[in-house]
Amino acid sequence: MSSVLVVGSVALDSVKTTTEQHDNLLGGSASYASVAASFWTPVNMVGIVGEDFPQPFLDLFAKKKIDTMGLQRVPGKTFAWSGEYEQDMNNRRTLSVELNVFEYFQPILPEAYRQSEFVLLANIAPKLQSHVLDQMSRPKFVIADTMDLWINIAREDLCELLKRVDMLILNDSEAKQLTGCTHLISAGAALQKMGPKYVAIKKGEHGCLLFGDKEFFAMPAYPIENLKDPTGAGDCFAGGTIGFLAAGGEVSFKELKRAIVCGSIVASINVESFSLKRLEELDQREINLRYKLMKEFTRFE
């Protein structure tokens, strides 16, 4: 079983829905992805927080066997994000972003992390994602996540990064935005031509499309009725995916299919509460049950 390196943001979130509001929540791409990955394998986390970062969140990382040697603690305030969801939770509005210590973040890998075989470059600026790879010997499998912001303001950096990663994860609107394709099947093929051998296009409640070397997998989302807070769903998806892969140590399309089902399931559980509350107490057996049900929900003779 290989450990996983996760690099990304760590944040304090305020999230408002039509029925609830919660402040000072644990957020950020590295937080969600690391906790999600921890259900399958030990995690080494690289990120940055300020002096105000609450001890209980560090305790949660410790409880989940997440190594935080690479989590820089510096003077100043932690990155803070605040957002509001509409009744239809596919629609989100960012209310405020305070970069704080995150503004000058440079990911620095502790010596012990540089040999990591499985790497998740969670959602941060593509230049920083590339900077992580610069510090590593060739890892076995690198997944990059991204977002619309970087496609808008750092497209060139992102294109450079894509040549160096094995798999890209992004959502449907981002896939269309980055490729100019209006159709996702064409977009998947176009993204593969930009570098990554594998591409996963996330479609929220509609599941995910996985493109491989002449191989294709279409997965629905696990059906949930109790959607509380979709924040971090994509990060959990990416974390679960890399965690499952690292635990097995083998990379093939067959394993990748299983990996994204695991990523999707841990995301489906996480959105049933605010922040990481559901994953804090989650039992692996609940993941296994949903995995079994996902098979039932998708099989036909």
Add this chain to the structure above:
Amino acid sequence: MSSVLVVGSVALDSVKTTTEQHDNLLGGSASYASVAASFWTPVNMVGIVGEDFPQPFLDLFAKKKIDTMGLQRVPGKTFAWSGEYEQDMNNRRTLSVELNVFEYFQPILPEAYRQSEFVLLANIAPKLQSHVLDQMSRPKFVIADTMDLWINIAREDLCELLKRVDMLILNDSEAKQLTGCTHLISAGAALQKMGPKYVAIKKGEHGCLLFGDKEFFAMPAYPIENLKDPTGAGDCFAGGTIGFLAAGGEVSFKELKRAIVCGSIVASINVESFSLKRLEELDQREINLRYKLMKEFTRFE
């Protein structure tokens, strides 16, 4: 093998996309659904056309072993529809509708059709759909299709109809509109409470959700790159579904899953050409190949 009764509209369509325009095409819910169903079982079709209805279209029905004894031919012009698709073909604008002979259509079942066991009430006014059932002894399985127009202007008629059908097919936005739910999993359950034991929510390129008695099936769309004209995809889906079911004669969730995969596949082939051109010459082996591939695209261990 039971034959299928299909009742719906028969139209002459003009379709414009960003690259092509075609006029005087065979269209209408009954045309698409009947041709789609004909790949599995003989079809009896009920509809109405005017004096201008082209003989080649009648020849196509004959070639597909579609019985047109119930296709009324009356003085006047055939129902004509014209529409335009944007670059993103999920967006369609109706340019004109001329009801013509369709305005006074009353579906009348020939005596021989009244014992039909498998019935598709393709998309027409819910009052007309109910009028079809009034003329029948209790069929074994009735599927109703509908559209946003009837939810807007004939909701009460539609609710009456829903108490009398075994399965409802509608798309995602219609499901939300009819139930007031913002989430499809909740919408499916709410629709079942309105009458039908089974509900299929179509999501276009994202596939379909099937709700049964405590059973659930999520199916992606067959991946295509060559989308030419989405007109009639939903009608083909419904036609393939009822055709497959009637051919087997058995109704169970297991058979329904297979049926909607067949419906989805025949729709995926049809949208690769304007009107019904692809289905005109289609070989059953191509359907079987896509069915096999759909299994591959959705299976994981």
